[in-house]
Amino acid sequence: GAGVSQSPRYxxxxxxxDVALRCDPISGHVSLFWYQQALGQGPEFLTYFQNEAxxxxxxLPSDRFFAERPEGSVSTLKIQRTQQEDSxxxxxxxxxxxxxxxxxxxxxxxxxx
Amino acid sequence: xxxxxxxxxxxSVQEGRISILNCDYTNSMFDYFLWYKKYPAEGPTFxxxxxxxxxxxxxxxxxxxxxxxxxxxSLHIVPSQPGDSAVYFCAASARNYGGSQGNLIFGKGxxxxxxx
Numbered sequence: 001g002a003g004v005s006q007s008p009r010y011x012x013x014x015x016x017x018d019v020a021l022r023c024d025p026i027s028g029h030v031s032l033f034w035y036q037q038a039l040g041q042g043p044e045f046l047t048y049f050q051n052e053a054x055x056x057x058x059x060l061p062s063d064r065f066f067a068e069r070p071e072g073s074v075s076t077l078k079i080q081r082t083q084q085e086d087s088x089x090x091x092x093x094x095x096x097x098x099x100x101x102x103x104x105x106x107x108x109x110x111x112x113x
Numbered sequence: 114x115x116x117x118x119x120x121x122x123x124x125s126v127q128e129g130r131i132s133i134l135n136c137d138y139t140n141s142m143f144d145y146f147l148w149y150k151k152y153p154a155e156g157p158t159f160x161x162x163x164x165x166x167x168x169x170x171x172x173x174x175x176x177x178x179x180x181x182x183x184x185x186x187s188l189h190i191v192p193s194q195p196g197d198s199a200v201y202f203c204a205a206s207a208r209n210y211g212g213s214q215g216n217l218i219f220g221k222g223x224x225x226x227x228x229x
């Protein structure tokens with residue numbers, strides 16, 4: 001597709017379960033970002049990839065959060081032992097390179113019961 | 114401490130009139146600013162951007178103004194249309210400073226309602 005694709009759109013999990021969120025960026029985009037958006041707030045940065053290299057993970061809230069982009073295209077954000085405060089919309093964005101406008105997917109709404 | 118602030122949670126404008134959305138920032142290292150539009154259940158859509166070397170950028174009905182001395186930017190939409198009703202986010206990044214990867218710092222958004 002032409003845009004950033006994220007799946008699943010909605011995910012409900014019980015507290016303590018592991019979840020995996022997928023992002024398929026725009027073809028050819030080198031830079032990939034993950035953001036977390038809580039209700040009524042703007043997106044907050046989690047982590048950044050340039051191709052397959054994770055260059056910045058300073059926004060990840062805890063070591064339960066892990067992201068990868070092994071072949072420099074599709075990325076997966078994994079959350080282990082989920083907690084209620086992990087409930088949020090997780091947005092993925094890609095850009096042609098650093099410094100260019102980022103284009104967002106529609107996000108995954110994660111609800112932890 | 115919020116580095117990007119949108120102090121108006123909401124704005125209501127009549128169709129055909131001008132909409133002005135405001136944004137303030139505190140970090141003088143920011144050198145690139147963007148506006149995004151967001152409909153419910155969708156991701157933010159890029160609207161327009163401006164580099165800190167400019168004070169104005171225009172794209173059709175959308176114009177962004179940057180006042181670096183005041184650390185303030187605004188988005189003007191003229192004329193406003195009912196389809197412009199959405200939440201607008203201001204975002205900033207520090208593209209050209211060592212260690213920055215261009216990640217965006219967002220404001221909390223302003224909900225614009227354009228009434229027919």
